Amino acid sequence: MTDYFIPRSAELSLCFSEPLFLQDVNDRWSLQHPQLYCPGQKNQYFNKKAFASCVMHSCYSSLILFFIPWAAMRDTVRDDGKDIANYQSFALLTQTCLLIVVFTQLCLDTYYWSAVNHFFVWGSIAAYFAITFTMYSNGMFYIFTSTFPFVGTARNSLNQPNVWLTIFLSSLLCILPVVAFRFILIQLRPTINDKVRYKMRKEVLPAPAPRRLLRRRSTRSGYAFSHSQGYGELITSQNFLMKRPLKRASLFPQTDSPIFQNQPQHYLDHQQIKKLTDSMNGGLSLLLKRRVAILVT
Amino acid sequence: MMASSYNAKEEDGHHSGASSGAGAAKNRKPDNTAFKQQRLPAWQPILTAGSVLPAFFVIGLIFIPIGIGLYVTSNNIREFEIDYTGESSNSPCYSCAKNVTWNSTEPCFCTVNFTLERPFESNVFMYYGLSNFYQNHRRYVKSRDDRQLNGDPSSLRNPSKECEPYRTSGDLPIAPCGAIANSLFNDSLVLYYIDSNNSQSEVPLVKKGIAWWTDKHVKFKNPGGNSNLTAAFQGTAKPVNWRKAVYELDPSDPENNGFINEDFIVWMRTAALPTFRKLYRIIQKKPGATPTLPSGNYVLHITYNYPVLSFDGRKRMILSTISWMGGKNPFLGIAYITVGSICFFLGVVLLIIHHKYDNRNTSADIPS
Numbered sequence: 001m002t003d004y005f006i007p008r009s010a011e012l013s014l015c016f017s018e019p020l021f022l023q024d025v026n027d028r029w030s031l032q033h034p035q036l037y038c039p040g041q042k043n044q045y046f047n048k049k050a051f052a053s054c055v056m057h058s059c060y061s062s063l064i065l066f067f068i069p070w071a072a073m074r075d076t077v078r079d080d081g082k083d084i085a086n087y088q089s090f091a092l093l094t095q096t097c098l099l100i101v102v103f104t105q106l107c108l109d110t111y112y113w114s115a116v117n118h119f120f121v122w123g124s125i126a127a128y129f130a131i132t133f134t135m136y137s138n139g140m141f142y143i144f145t146s147t148f149p150f151v152g153t154a155r156n157s158l159n160q161p162n163v164w165l166t167i168f169l170s171s172l173l174c175i176l177p178v179v180a181f182r183f184i185l186i187q188l189r190p191t192i193n194d195k196v197r198y199k200m201r202k203e204v205l206p207a208p209a210p211r212r213l214l215r216r217r218s219t220r221s222g223y224a225f226s227h228s229q230g231y232g233e234l235i236t237s238q239n240f241l242m243k244r245p246l247k248r249a250s251l252f253p254q255t256d257s258p259i260f261q262n263q264p265q266h267y268l269d270h271q272q273i274k275k276l277t278d279s280m281n282g283g284l285s286l287l288l289k290r291r292v293a294i295l296v297t
Numbered sequence: 298m299m300a301s302s303y304n305a306k307e308e309d310g311h312h313s314g315a316s317s318g319a320g321a322a323k324n325r326k327p328d329n330t331a332f333k334q335q336r337l338p339a340w341q342p343i344l345t346a347g348s349v350l351p352a353f354f355v356i357g358l359i360f361i362p363i364g365i366g367l368y369v370t371s372n373n374i375r376e377f378e379i380d381y382t383g384e385s386s387n388s389p390c391y392s393c394a395k396n397v398t399w400n401s402t403e404p405c406f407c408t409v410n411f412t413l414e415r416p417f418e419s420n421v422f423m424y425y426g427l428s429n430f431y432q433n434h435r436r437y438v439k440s441r442d443d444r445q446l447n448g449d450p451s452s453l454r455n456p457s458k459e460c461e462p463y464r465t466s467g468d469l470p471i472a473p474c475g476a477i478a479n480s481l482f483n484d485s486l487v488l489y490y491i492d493s494n495n496s497q498s499e500v501p502l503v504k505k506g507i508a509w510w511t512d513k514h515v516k517f518k519n520p521g522g523n524s525n526l527t528a529a530f531q532g533t534a535k536p537v538n539w540r541k542a543v544y545e546l547d548p549s550d551p552e553n554n555g556f557i558n559e560d561f562i563v564w565m566r567t568a569a570l571p572t573f574r575k576l577y578r579i580i581q582k583k584p585g586a587t588p589t590l591p592s593g594n595y596v597l598h599i600t601y602n603y604p605v606l607s608f609d610g611r612k613r614m615i616l617s618t619i620s621w622m623g624g625k626n627p628f629l630g631i632a633y634i635t636v637g638s639i640c641f642f643l644g645v646v647l648l649i650i651h652h653k654y655d656n657r658n659t660s661a662d663i664p665s
């Protein structure tokens with residue numbers, strides 16, 4: 001019915017704005033472990049298997065969210081003997097169970113609780129109750145009688161202990177399997193995400209900023225050095241094709257990956273080697289010619 | 298050389314202005330604030346054994362006592378139920394069940410005897426229960442006019458279209474209109490206690506205080522106030538299946554007559570499930586230590602007006618005491634005990650898994 005459309009849309013709009021501020025691993029750690037991007041490339045989180053498990057979870061939650069309130073409200077009454085198993089109270093109970101389950105699931109899926117996330121999450125549940133009580137108030141009934149016929153339902157059912165116990169039970173029944181399943185997966189088959197977040201939590205300081213490495217600077221230019229005898233053979237021997245990280249003497253030994261240091265890594269192929277040797281031979285011959293010219297003059 | 302040191306900005310103001318302007322506009326780098334660089338201080342929880350396992354055990358340890366409390370409370374509630382539909386030939390109301398229809402003018406009476414094994418303490422609530430009656434059918438639920446029931450004079454003469462086909466009777470508008478009002482439960486139940494001398498004494502039944510306060514005072518109002526209802530409802534017809542008009546529901550009490558009659562209000566609050574019970578009367582507790590309903594023999598006098606056998610329905614009378622959790626419903630207690638035990642067991646299982654596989658996790662190297 002139309003009366004649950006408004007809190008549902010409020011909840012949805014707040015839920016859509018929430019993911020803008022979510023992060024599980026910050027930028028420094030993301031750079032340090034680029035394998036974090038692999039699951040996305042391999043479609044690990046969005047495939048048919050993930051969809052099927054989502055469908056099964058939804059079916060299970062739907063069954064819980066109907067049958068637990070049904071069984072709890074069957075043939076029971078309020079604590080003053082008056083009616084509670086009526087259509088409007090049952091609808092409100094099921095609706096509230098659903099909202100609490102969604103809210104708890106959202107809290108479980110939020111890894112990054114900044115002030116913004118806190119505001120949206122707590123704000124959405126507060127907005128739901130505020131909107132519900134407003135819609136079921138006397139004033140709204142007097143102004144829009146046929147649109148808001150649920151007057152008094154919230155006041156008369158949400159003050160009952162067995163209603164809240166039912167809500168608590170159904171939300172726990174929906175959430176506990178999820179928590180248990182996730183915990184088992186983290187223990188038995190941790191993903192790269194879990195490992196990095198676990199590591200991130202253990203190390204108090206974030207990854208150190210890239211430091212300038214102290215290199216022993218050579219007074220000789222590389223170009224001049226390349227003209228020494230025997231260097232041409234070294235290059236043409238294609239030893240450079242092996243991807244070996246260049247060994248540098250440094251004060252602080254780093255185990256960072258090359259990408260992290262923002263150093264361009266050159267791996268030469270055949271055409272590039274040929275060009276290099278040609279230019280070097282050309283330069284070598286020029287240099288020789290010049291020296292000969294000096295000697296001659 | 299000299300030209301390079303010359304400030305070209307002034308010479309070619311348009312270009313450089315555009316370039317500096319374009320440069321300033323093209324600078325899309327976000328500000329280096331914590332908000333825009335997503336460096337806000339945040340709590341980043343992860344599911345560790347230190348948080349999940351204690352949570353499971355705590356939940357298990359909390360739920361089991363709550364479940365036991367609920368189950369014990371539910372068990373202590375006294376409830377007595379008696380079916381008086383009369384569908385089998387040896388039941389007291391069999392002849393009434395066969396003869397009564399919606400058009401019957403003569404009331405049909407039957408009596409049912411029963412015995413209470415244990416006395417009922419504190420306030421006792423008398424309910425009537427119906428089975429296989431779908432008050433939650435969508436078309437049925439919509440068949441009412443809340444404006445008319447709130448005393449709006451224009452809706453009284455011109456009810457809503459939702460009430461069709463129970464909107465008008467002949468040329469006159471029906472008040473109250475709709476299928477819900479039309480199917481009002483109109484059986485009368487009176488309870489007598491048979492004491493040791495075989496004399497019947499009537500058990501006092503209170504008919505007020507059975508509807509929600511918001512329903513009685515906000516949702517339902519008589520048109521033109523509570524006095525002189527006969528004149529207020531002039532020009533309207535009674536619902537088709539009613540024996541008397543709405544202003545004759547309780548002429549002795551103007552606070553319980555017309556639309557604000559509490560039996561009517563209780564009926565208009567449609568039930569969610571096909572088997573339901575609605576509060577009929579309250580038996581108030583007696584002062585002192587006397588039980589409200591002592592154990593012994595009772596007789597129920599029924600004015601059988603409501604035919605249910607046509608749709609295979611059942612009628613029953615229920616006597617029940619009440620606790621802080623409402624009526625007798627052992628489901629919550631059993632559910633809490635079950636969930637608590639499962640939670641505790643799951644916690645033990647997860648603890649075993651954690652012990653076996655945790656060292657694998659801590660020494661696991663992140664592959665590069």
